[in-house]
Structures are given as structure tokens and as C-alpha cells.
Amino acid sequence: MTTLRFDANLKWLFTEHPFEERFDAAARAGFRGVEFPAPYAYAPERLAELLRQAGLSQVLVNTPMGPAGSPTRQGLACVPGAEESFRAGVLDGLRYATALDAPFLHVVAGIVPDGVERDRAFALYQDNIGWAAEQARGTGIRLLLEPQNKRDAPGFVLDTQAQAAAVVDTVGRDAAGLLMDFYHAQIDEGDLITTYLAHREQIAHxxxxxxxxxxxxxxxxxxxxxxxxxxxxxxxxxxxGCEYQPLSDTVSGLDWMKGLTA
Structure with a gap:
């Protein structure tokens, strides 16, 4: 039996503080790792310094997404016509992950655009992930693939954990892994323990x-x-990764972790 390790998602937790102050707040609360999806507004050197000062490890970053309301608002990987921007985003994500010594880059899959056949969007997604995997090989960074629920992200191209796990196996587990988010999985699939165990070997985060x-x-x-x-x-x-909205303030909502960590 292994000891569980929790990291704080700084987009969701410690929002009582300005972003740059969340690193120290997470460390004071006992976290040793953090993740946040969009580092691109900050120089990687500044983020690396904030991590160093707080004694934290960066776990992952996401590839860039488009603005709210755009076809790429939930990622670019399945959007026809966005291939050039997708590739630039992957390279930028790998640059940030390298600078922050993060082992994972979450390649956000995207929503099937209006007027595009789902099969076409998924085929493009597979091709783009294959290209991204080749860029990641040799960097020490592993891509993460995550299904999202259709209540929060209608039209998201990945439907199930099994579908994402199959893409992982196609491109190779050395370059990619499954990100299983229990929130998304419960809403769309349920049967969480069976689903987790079925894909345990592909799950990287x-x-x-x-x-x-x-x-x-x-x-x-x-x-x-x-x-x-x-x-x-x-x-x-x-x-x-703790990717939730605290009911009240972050620290008072951490009682659930008692007894779960070393």
C-alpha cells in the first residue's frame, strides 16, 4: 500500500490570495506540490523562483486554450484549422514544463466545433497527439490525456476513460498517460472503482x-x-491534484486530508 500525495491546483485553491501569494499559502497548508493550468501570463523564470522560495514541486501545466466563446475555448487538439496554433502551444507547454521541472503536460483535447463530424475531429485529435508525443519524447515530460464531462463541457471530443486510454496505448505509454479526474468520470460514467482499476496501468495522474x-x-x-x-x-x-472549489476558505476545507498523508 502506498502513501497518498496531494497537490494543490492554484487555479482553484487559495484564491483568497493573489496568484503569486498562493505558492507560500499552499506550502504553509502542508502541500509539497502544485499544479495550475495556464502559466503563460508569467515568465517561466518567475514561476520557477516562486516554486523554489516555497519549496514546492510543479506537477503539471496545460497546453494553451483559446478565449472564452471561441471554438478552441476547451483546447485546440481536435479543431480543424487550428493545427499550427496547436503545435505552437505544445512547444510552448513543453518549454514551460521543462523550465518548471514539471513531469507532465496536459494536452487539452477540445470541443468538436459546430459543423464538424465527430469522427473527423477525433481523427485529427489522434494525429495531433501522435505529433505531440514525438515532440515530448526525450524531454522527460509525459503528455496527459483527460476526458471531461459533457455537462460542463458539451461536445468535448473525449467521451470516456477507455477512449482516452486507447489513445495512450496507440501513441505509447512512454510518451503519454491518462489523467483520470474522478469528478468528470463520476458525472459521465460512474462505476469509479471498476473504471479506475481497469485503466490503472495507463493512469499517470x-x-x-x-x-x-x-x-x-x-x-x-x-x-x-x-x-x-x-x-x-x-x-x-x-x-x-486537488482541483475543486472550496465551500468556504481553502484551509478550513482541508480537514478531509487528515490521516491520508504521511
């Missing part, structure tokens, strides 16, 4: 939140005591 409100564990419908026990018993030794 985990994220958590409790639906329906996307708050901390214990506030919704997931039996997280059994989920965490299953993860520990499975030998998973990676990070578990």
Missing part, C-alpha cells in the same frame, strides 16, 4: 473534486474513503 458542486471530498456523492483506499492499495504513487 489523478484529479479530484466531489460532484455535483465540485467542492472538496465529503461534500457530494462520491465515497472518497473507498476511492482513496483503492488508489493506495493499487500501488499508485503519483500525485493527486
Amino acid at each position: 489523478i484529479q479530484i473534486a466531489d460532484p455535483p458542486g465540485r467542492h472538496e471530498p465529503g461534500t457530494g456523492e462520491i465515497a472518497f474513503d473507498r476511492i482513496f483506499a483503492t488508489i493506495a492499495e493499487s500501488g499508485y504513487d503519483g500525485w493527486i
Whole structure:
């Protein structure tokens, strides 16, 4: 049985503080790792310094996404006509991940645009992930592929954990891994323990939140005591990203972690 390691998603947690102050706040709360999706407004050198000062490890960053309301608002990987921007974003993501010593780059899949056949969008997604995997090989950075639920992201190109896991196997587990977000998986699929165990070998990173409100564990419908026990018993030794909106302030909402970490 392994010890669980939780990291703080600084887009969602410690928002009581300006972004640059969230690193120290996370460290004071006991976190040793952080993740945040969009580092691109900051110079990588500045982010590396904030991590160093707080004694934190960066776990992942996301590839860039388009502005709200655009066809690329949930990622570029499946959007015809966005191939050039997609490739530039992957290279930029790899640059940031390298500078921050992050082991993962989440390649955000995207929403099937209006008027585009889903099969065409998914075929483009597979081609783009194959290209991205070739860029990642030899860098020490592994791509992450994540399905998102269709309630929050209608039209998202990845439907299931199984579909994303199949793409991982196609491009190679050395270059890519499955990001299983239990919040998204519960909304679209359920049967979480069976689904987790079925894809354990492809899973490289985990994220958590409790639906329906996307708050901390214990506030919704997931039996997280059994989920965490299953993860520990499975030998998973990676990070578990806390990607939820605290019900109140972040620190008072961390009681659920007691007894779960070393």
C-alpha cells in the first residue's frame, strides 16, 4: 500500500490570495506540490523562483486554450484549422514544463466545433497527439490525456476513460498517460472503482473534486474513503491534484486530508 500525495491546483485553491501569494499559502497548508493550468501570463523564470522560495514541486501545466466563446475555448487538439496554433502551444507547454521541472503536460483535447463530424475531429485529435508525443519524447515530460464531462463541457471530443486510454496505448505509454479526474468520470460514467482499476496501468495522474458542486471530498456523492483506499492499495504513487472549489476558505476545507498523508 502506498502513501497518498496531494497537490494543490492554484487555479482553484487559495484564491483568497493573489496568484503569486498562493505558492507560500499552499506550502504553509502542508502541500509539497502544485499544479495550475495556464502559466503563460508569467515568465517561466518567475514561476520557477516562486516554486523554489516555497519549496514546492510543479506537477503539471496545460497546453494553451483559446478565449472564452471561441471554438478552441476547451483546447485546440481536435479543431480543424487550428493545427499550427496547436503545435505552437505544445512547444510552448513543453518549454514551460521543462523550465518548471514539471513531469507532465496536459494536452487539452477540445470541443468538436459546430459543423464538424465527430469522427473527423477525433481523427485529427489522434494525429495531433501522435505529433505531440514525438515532440515530448526525450524531454522527460509525459503528455496527459483527460476526458471531461459533457455537462460542463458539451461536445468535448473525449467521451470516456477507455477512449482516452486507447489513445495512450496507440501513441505509447512512454510518451503519454491518462489523467483520470474522478469528478468528470463520476458525472459521465460512474462505476469509479471498476473504471479506475481497469485503466490503472495507463493512469499517470489523478484529479479530484466531489460532484455535483465540485467542492472538496465529503461534500457530494462520491465515497472518497473507498476511492482513496483503492488508489493506495493499487500501488499508485503519483500525485493527486486537488482541483475543486472550496465551500468556504481553502484551509478550513482541508480537514478531509487528515490521516491520508504521511
